[in-house]
Amino acid sequence: MIKNIGIVGAGQMGCGIAHVAALAGYKVHIYDLSPERVETGLATINGNLARQVSSGKMSDEDRKKALALIKGSSDINDLSDADLVIEAATEDETVKRKIYGQVCSVLKPEAILATNTSSLSITRLASATDRPERFMGIHFMNPVPVMKLVELVRGIATEEGTFAAAKEFVAKLDKTVTVAEDFPAFIVNRILLPMINEAIYTLYEGVGSVEAIDTAMKLGANHPMGPLQLADFIGLDTCLSIMQVLHDGLADSKYRPCPLLVKYVEAGWLGRKSGRGFYDYRGEIPVPTR
Numbered sequence: 049m050i051k052n053i054g055i056v057g058a059g060q061m062g063c064g065i066a067h068v069a070a071l072a073g074y075k076v077h078i079y080d081l082s083p084e085r086v087e088t089g090l091a092t093i094n095g096n097l098a099r100q101v102s103s104g105k106m107s108d109e110d111r112k113k114a115l116a117l118i119k120g121s122s123d124i125n126d127l128s129d130a131d132l133v134i135e136a137a138t139e140d141e142t143v144k145r146k147i148y149g150q151v152c153s154v155l156k157p158e159a160i161l162a163t164n165t166s167s168l169s170i171t172r173l174a175s176a177t178d179r180p181e182r183f184m185g186i187h188f189m190n191p192v193p194v195m196k197l198v199e200l201v202r203g204i205a206t207e208e209g210t211f212a213a214a215k216e217f218v219a220k221l222d223k224t225v226t227v228a229e230d231f232p233a234f235i236v237n238r239i240l241l242p243m244i245n246e247a248i249y250t251l252y253e254g255v256g257s258v259e260a261i262d263t264a265m266k267l268g269a270n271h272p273m274g275p276l277q278l279a280d281f282i283g284l285d286t287c288l289s290i291m292q293v294l295h296d297g298l299a300d301s302k303y304r305p306c307p308l309l310v311k312y313v314e315a316g317w318l319g320r321k322s323g324r325g326f327y328d329y330r331g332e333i334p335v336p337t338r
């Protein structure tokens with residue numbers, strides 16, 4: 049029976065998962081390397097809950113109840129009570145494998161370990177844990193409090209009990225499950241990221257400006273965000289990692305990451321989270337950088 053949730057990574061996804069898990073009544077412990085990250089994360093969760101209060105989605109009482117269920121720290125030992133740990137750290141296999149070594153040494157033997165990876169092989173990640181049968185992908189979409197879908201992905205060794213527990217957990221969050229096989233980037237990102245990468249090629253080749261491309265897809269294809277705005281929202285480092293996983297994993301040149309995406313990431317222009325990407329977010333309103 050899952051009661052206590054542990055989360056690794058207090059970035060945009062870790063905070064979103066903590067937010068929805070606490071609203072569903074779970075006790076949540078969120079861990080990140082730096083205490084500052086944890087503090088910023090808790091403030092972000094509070095801000096997003098407050099937004100839901102002011103739009104009439106919930107009462108202030110519910111916000112306080114949810115916040116009281118979330119604790120944060122930079123001590124990995126604080127995850128020892130967790131029945132389910134969801135790793136939502138940076139999309140980098142080396143980082144994730146290192147985290148699993150540390151987390152497994154403090155976890156209860158029966159605890160389930162899941163990853164929110166956007167693209168990496170669940171089977172390969174599972175091999176870096178001491179519990180491949182209790183390891184799987186639980187892939188939330190961004191922004192977690194708003195998006196209804198969660199992809200569930202089994203690795204080769206994932207036991208049925210693990211899958212059933214994850215499915216029940218996601219249902220309690222009032223999200224809809226879709227099941228994907230363990231192929232690079234699963235379903236949503238296999239389709240979405242090549243579209244975003246193509247939008248970046250469209251910019252790179254001078255077919256249109258940032259504004260023209262985003263306006264075209266918003267008004268011409270009814271997308272809620274333009275593809276470049278969405279890339280900034282996801283994080284350009286994450287977009288690049290996903291394209292690299294698709295390119296390496298499927299060995300097809302149609303997945304080659306656009307050199308302009310590589311350049312932005314090399315510049316540290318990672319999108320909204322770093323203040324600059326295809327738009328500059330440092331002023332009053334976002335301004336296109338091209």
Ligand SMILES: CC(=O)CC(=O)SCCNC(=O)CCNC(=O)[C@H](O)C(C)(C)COP(=O)(O)OP(=O)(O)OC[C@H]1O[C@@H](n2cnc3c(N)ncnc32)[C@H](O)[C@@H]1OP(=O)(O)O
Nearest residue numbers: 096099100103105166188189190191193194237272273282
């Ligand atoms: C990379 C991966 O591995 C997988 C992925 O996640 S891919 C990315 C998937 N996500 C998308 O495609 C998102 C596309 N964008 C959208 O759907 C919309 O633009 C959006 C929902 C993000 C914002 O919608 P909008 O109508 O433009 O803005 P806005 O009216 O401000 O927000 C709508 C609601 O979302 C909430 N919201 C927006 N951003 C939020 C955030 N970051 N956190 C929490 N809530 C948020 C708002 O509070 C608002 O809620 P209320 O209706 O209760 O007020």
Ligand SMILES: NC(=O)C1=CN([C@@H]2O[C@H](COP(=O)(O)OP(=O)(O)OC[C@H]3O[C@@H](n4cnc5c(N)ncnc54)[C@H](OP(=O)(O)O)[C@@H]3O)[C@@H](O)[C@H]2O)C=CC1
Nearest residue numbers: 057058059060061080081136137138139165166188190282
């Ligand atoms: N962004 C998106 O739209 C989506 C992302 N995902 C996936 O979710 C995961 C997280 O993405 P996202 O939240 O966007 O990324 P962020 O960059 O916002 O957050 C990642 C967090 O992990 C922290 N971190 C890095 N290394 C460690 C470590 N060793 N131990 C603990 N924490 C660590 C980072 O700290 P620091 O910054 O200090 O390095 C940062 O706080 C990725 O796997 C991503 O692919 C899934 C769905 C959607």
